[in-house]
Amino acid sequence: MSETSFGYLTQETLPLFTDLYELRMMQAYHAQDHIPRATFSLFVRDLPPNRGYMIAAGLEQAVHYVETLSFGDRALEFLAEQDFDEAFLSWLADFEFTGEIRALPEGTPVFPNEPLLEVTAPIQEAQLLETALINQVGYQSLIATKASRMRDVIDREGDGQRLVDFGSRRAHGTDAGMKAARAAYVGGFDATSNVAAGEAFGIPVSGTMAHSWVQSFEYERDAFETFVDEYGSESVLLIDTYDTVRGAEVANAIAERKDVDLRGVRLDSGDLAALSKAVDEVIPEVDQFISSGMDEYAIHEFFDRGGVGAGFGPGTALVTSTDAPKVEGVYKLVAVERDGEMQPTMKLSKGKVTYPGAKSVRRIESDGEYAGDVLGLRGESGPGEEQLVTVIEDGDRVYEIPGLDEIRETARKKRRKLPERHRRIEDPAPYDVRISDGLQAETDDLRSTLEARISE
Template sequence: MSSPLFTDLYQLTMMQGYWKHGLHTQEAVFDLYFRKLPYRGGFAVWAGLGPALEMLETLHFGDADLSYLDTLGLFQPAFLDALRGWKFSARVTAFPEGSAVFPHEPLLTVRGPLWEAQLVETALLNTLNFQTLVATKAARCVLAAEASPHGGQVIEFGARRAQGPDGALSAARAAFVGGAVGTSDVEAARRFGLPAVGTHAHAWVESFPDELTAFRAYAELYPDSTTLLLDTVDTLRSGLPNALTVARELRERGHELRGVRLDSGDLAYLSCRIRSAFDEADFRDVKIVASNDLSESVIASVIAEGGRVDTYGVGTQLVTAGGEGGGALGGVFKLASLGGVPRMKLTGEPGKSSLPGEKRVWRGTDDEGLYALDALTLGDVPRAGDRVSDPTNPLRFSRLSEGLTWHEAHALVMEGGKRTVPGEALPTVQLRARAELARLPAGTRRPLNPHLYRVGLGDDVAALREQVAEGLRAHTKA
């Protein structure tokens, strides 16, 4: 069960204000979106929807919550009494989890009583911003690993570097959505049904009289799942020959060494030497795992230099969503309509203005099955020849070409505060993410200087924005 107090204080003080002025039951429409892609990339992977919907469906104020709010001295007894029967009852539409998403388009829309939508802003942004950021980072790492002519995969190795236990669990889930094949975090594996993976630490080797004794002891305990860490003493002069010895001894007993891990040094050079040694000794199925502060750029560099790594254990950079342009997604939750009247944030910075009205999101597919662009309208499906404009620059526009097939990108996921479809298994979400990325133009998937996928405003949305903005400007002049 989620806590309704996992929110910013001003959400609660505004709720009381809405209630006091009789605004709280007015129907509001809020859009959740972001303005800028992370990592200077060409796409983001939408993640965290499942936990967000679970949170909304179970949200209510218990006696302990109301007793604590009473101690703050900010809330009237009658308001706290009103919260006693409060529950989330709104309608929610969203991109299916795992979708490829882009700036300035609503990723999730809440329509319901004003005070309900206001309360859940913080929790929604917390869940969806972080998991989308990590899933995007994971997808970038996976795309880099899979670019190897020998293939490659990614596992999440970052629990010890995550921002607390909650951050570690959320990151493990999101990394799987983005394409990671497993996690070292056992609780995350249990909770989300993920493959639990791991090797051993340098401390294991250091706890025995010598490295070979340590390797033998581990292999004896786990004869069918042993991956040996090679760099405690010397990777090529000690770790590699000792691992080969253990591989031969395992085979003599009817077992096979699963893999070896590199955690330092020149990963491209070392992995090549190790691959050659195991292949020459007829252990071609032994996998090489690499770790050591990896990122998509490091993975790409290892591959470009001829490295032979099979699996990349990505830790710090993944769970902290690090790297240039990372760290935070910057998603926002903005009021688009209240009581049927379009609303917008105009602001003095055009790029931060919001889009008024309840919008529909359409995705156009070309005749090769690739995604071509997204369009926002107030209703009708886009048609060839329609004009769409840049959300950040109304003077930049184009006409929709022939040959595009359109489908509505949002699905109804909650009605009356209840989920309309059962929660999806994470492997299903991961498969969707992989399929979505495969349908993006190749240039959009490029890690550096990607082709920018277009999101355009239909003329009806652009006209409404100008109309509402003009009204706000007229009011300030008055």
Template sequence: MHDRTLSLQADDLSLLTDLYELTMAACYVGEGIDQRPASFELFTRDLPPHWGYLIAMGLAQVLAYLEQLHFTPTQIAALQASGVFTHVPDRFWSLLAEARFTGDVWAVPEGTAIFANEPLLRIEAPLWQAQLVETYLLNIVNYQTLVATRTARIRDVAGPTATLLEFGTRRAFGPQASLLAALAALAAGMNGTSNVLAALKLEERPQGTMAHALVMAIATLAGGEDDAFAAFHRYFPQATLLIDTYDPIAAAQRLAAQLAAGNPNLKGVRLDSGDLASLSRQVRALLPGVRILASGDLDEWEIEKLLTAGACIDGYGIGTRLVTGYPVNGVYKLVEIDGIPVMKESNQKMTYPGRKQIFRCLDPYRDRLGLATESPLAGETPLLQPVMCQGQRLAEFEHRFPGTIAAIQERTATSVAQLPAAIRRLSHPATAPVTLSAALDALIQKTQHSP
């Protein structure tokens, strides 16, 4: 399996896991409990600082992974040669050779607002399977939920008509992360991505402008900045021009003269540095009919400052701060084994026992965390939906909650619009009141060990 490039293929995903998922599975086999039914839930204990909500994302990749889960003979041989599994029972290897995910999945639809301690998804499967998938599920859901939530916050601040473009590929945590970031950003409300591979795979049109290098190269060789603009428009008519390589106001003045002379190609300009609020107002005065795109380490906080300062900006290119930042610290915990509710009781890391359901009420906005066996009260809607049964996707879920980018965008926009203003604000946001049902509270008391 030697591959110093660490290129990732579909067959590799079963091994894209932490070692202890496999060692625990081997232990379960040795103890004869690997096939016991188990339930694990994925949730966050706390929201990232200054965030009042999360937008769930990543379910599509979770389901694809579970459908394709298997181990090849080469992978099994590599595990055997590692020296880690010398003492495991032989049945562990036959289990891997025949591995397929046969469990059930419950999840909130992508684009749904969610809060701390509420499960984004639940896996119900034989113990070894439910354990094995932990690492990949957290990897997928945590990162896409991070990008989706930041996108939703940026869209909420920028407004519904602003153009938002995802420019984060060069700052994302690796090539695969850049693709997932582009997907999550588009699904949560971005208008486009500069990531060509992601865009074409998603049957979207890649979007972008130009870099300072083109302006400097052609200006140096051909005589000036205007030559660079003219050259780019020869091949990409009406493309947005980056005007701050040298003096953005001087560039805007010359472009205004060209516009007055009948230049049909000038439709948009981009500002990437300096006092964006002041520069955008000056450029707007010079080019009143031309769209202005801003970029340069922007996020929801910076966009709010720009709007407060009266910036004249029609769209934003968002990169570094969209695809990086404080993580969504999702965890994946056992809540039931062989029908017996269990809970973690560690200080500050306690979990709630049993399979759960989120019941949401919109008026007033509140959530009730209860047991999966409970029914909604008047005005409540259960958020966790069955999405996979015995390893097979449920067509009913896809029919009710389509997984297209447009559908998820609409769900995200609706979810955010339903949130109270106090939860949506950037400074010191509130979070939704989440109460525990009487049945869940009683189960906690029953399950908790006495000191």
């Protein structure tokens, strides 16, 4: 059984993480000598339900993918078996990305139709990247957004509670477990329970105990005592295995007997707000850590009902973004070289229209808050600050990805610049993204031209 049977990719097979049609189109572009320069824009048409914004994330991984992308023997041999021809395979063997990538820095709020990434390159090269780039940027942005909403609820209603990602076991595969930990940190989480994510991304790791620890002893008190013997004042005891309030009493008795200040207790079932208040009566000086079903809605309700907690451990709802599990990132051809010039292009597909041309995203601030964006044509002048930065130019990196803590701080600052009405966890007010006059005129002109052709 090969290494990939676990289902993850290696650097060797990563170039094959693409849809077959990309390679089939690439071969045809190549064979038919139709290799115009092209600009593809990666964006979402709509925000997921109840989202007033998304947080861009995943650029670091996207860029790393592009920079290291190359086809070795194993990939080429498999493609040969799939009937790709020798001329194309020999071109692929020398593949490296020679184009340009512009992007929104990670941590930046993003709105519909605004490019998260824009790739300009010979069309073969740009085409290849579609599947992996959407995959990278889409999922991390989805989770950074979910995390940001939880941190935002705590900022408004809480008291700086810790947020720890507990989701790896319920993530959609191992890569999602890793990426969710990273993206949650970008969105404002403090730590992850996933040790591998700690190793890979330098995120603090955190963990308590499971019910199995408690059950592995005949009596809960023995379980607690043995754990405290091992970890002393670092112990966080899980108190809900049999009866939460009784568990708090047992924890308290052990702590007193051993003369240890417990780091905390964890509650993982039942009416968490009510139980946390009852536990607070028993052990008011001990931090309570709340898990099970936690997300922005549950945290809001917990605060609303007067729950007492020093931290939350969102899991499934975080890593699957359960209330909005999909974000339909698209990667659309918006400009293509014809007769030596880049020409805007769009499709007219029902409900899937795109704005043509390479873009600019200008963000207007007023009194320290974001007042609206202008989505325009690249190079168009106007008010506001350009949000897209050039990351790769002529195949070379020209932008240094900030460290994860800096990205997290950027996300925090920028989130707070968004007026609160756009940050509501239900029915947020839509943020204003104005289409520039230039882009609107370009869109209208091109639409007329294309529609006229249909009826030709």
